[in-house]
Amino acid sequence: MTSINLSQGSDHVENLHLCPIPYLLLDRQFNIIDASNSGYDFLKPGENFMSIVEEESSPKFARIIHKNSSGEMELNLKKNDSFELFDIFYQFSDMQQYFHVAVISKDVQYKKVSDQMNGLFDLMGKSTYPRKEPNLTEVLAKVSSLYLKLSNTSDWNRQEIMDKIKEIENHLQQNVK
Structure with missing residues (x-):
C-alpha cells in the first residue's frame, strides 16, 4: 500500500x-x-x-x-x-x-493578540499620554489594525477581545479631548 x-x-x-x-x-x-x-x-x-x-x-x-x-x-x-x-x-x-x-x-494566536492588547494598555497608562497628541494617532491606528485582524479570523474568544478594544476606544475618547 x-x-x-x-x-x-x-x-x-x-x-x-x-x-x-x-x-x-x-x-x-x-x-x-x-x-x-x-x-x-x-x-x-x-x-x-x-x-x-x-x-x-x-x-x-x-x-x-x-x-x-x-x-x-x-x-x-x-x-x-x-x-x-x-x-x-x-x-x-x-x-x-x-x-x-x-x-x-491556540495559545500562540491568543498570545499574539494579548501582547498587542497589553501594549495598547501600556501606551494608555503612560502619564504623558493624554497630553501628547501624536500618540493618539498611533494608538488609534493600532486599534484599527487589531479590528482588521480580528474580523479576518474565526477566533476563540473574539468577542472578549472586541469588548476590550471598545474599552480602549472609550478610554481614548474620554482622555484625549
Missing part, C-alpha cells in the same frame, strides 16, 4: 514522526500507539491521552469523540506543567480501530 488514508491503512502510519504538527495515534481507550516527534512532547509511549486533558474537559472530550467518528473541538491540554488551549482534529479509523488526532495550539 503506497498511500495512507485516515479511514484505511496498515496497522501504523509510516513516517508519522515526520509530521510537522503534533499528531497522535490512539487506541479506543485513548492509549498512545504512535505519534509524530512533536506529538511525543505531549505524551510518552504507554501514556493515556486523558492524562493530559484538563479534568473539566474530559467528559466533554469522551462524549464528543465517541459520538462522532470525526470532527474538531477546543480542549485544554497539559503541556510543560501548565494547561494550554488547543484545537483538536480527530478521525476514527474503523479498519485500524485507532483515533488519528492532530493538535494545534
Whole structure:
C-alpha cells in the first residue's frame, strides 16, 4: 500500500514522526500507539491521552469523540506543567480501530493578540499620554489594525477581545479631548 488514508491503512502510519504538527495515534481507550516527534512532547509511549486533558474537559472530550467518528473541538491540554488551549482534529479509523488526532495550539494566536492588547494598555497608562497628541494617532491606528485582524479570523474568544478594544476606544475618547 503506497498511500495512507485516515479511514484505511496498515496497522501504523509510516513516517508519522515526520509530521510537522503534533499528531497522535490512539487506541479506543485513548492509549498512545504512535505519534509524530512533536506529538511525543505531549505524551510518552504507554501514556493515556486523558492524562493530559484538563479534568473539566474530559467528559466533554469522551462524549464528543465517541459520538462522532470525526470532527474538531477546543480542549485544554497539559503541556510543560501548565494547561494550554488547543484545537483538536480527530478521525476514527474503523479498519485500524485507532483515533488519528492532530493538535494545534491556540495559545500562540491568543498570545499574539494579548501582547498587542497589553501594549495598547501600556501606551494608555503612560502619564504623558493624554497630553501628547501624536500618540493618539498611533494608538488609534493600532486599534484599527487589531479590528482588521480580528474580523479576518474565526477566533476563540473574539468577542472578549472586541469588548476590550471598545474599552480602549472609550478610554481614548474620554482622555484625549
